[in-house]
Amino acid sequence: MKNTQKLGKKIRELRLKNDLSLRGLEEKSGVSYSFISSIENDRYQASRDKIIALANALVGSDINELLLLAGFAPEDNSSNDRNLSDEEVAFQAFINNPEHGIFFKDYLSAPEERREEMRIIFKALMEKEKGRKPGQRQGE
DSSP states (O other), X not given: OOXXXXXXXXXXXXXXXXXXXXXXXXXXXXXXXXXXXXXXXXXXXXOHHHHHHHHHHSTTOOHHHHHHHTTOOOOOOHHHHTTOOHHHHHXXXXXXXXXXXXXXXXXXXXXXHXXXXXXXXXXHHHHHHTTOOTTOOTTO
């Protein structure tokens, strides 16, 4: 059932919890700040793609909740899960953890120059970890 007024309030609530301005959410989601404002103020109905982009940019959001509020069918993940290996399921759980996923969402939404910087930092961390034994703290 479509409830665009509740959708707008939920998106605003999530945006503020993520400490994002309209322009900040625009950068992370690729949805224009004026369009986000229109959704938040119940002036415009968003497409399914825009709802998914916003949900992916907002840590702590439930994509299916937002889709339902916008009047769209929820994502069907059940058929995909049956074909995943244990390693892929573990990876999905890791990626969907807000503490871990924020890095990957930032990486995916970053411009190529920033991505390269992030890869360099990650390589440096991996190089530093090579000689580390289980139970050792970083830098020991």
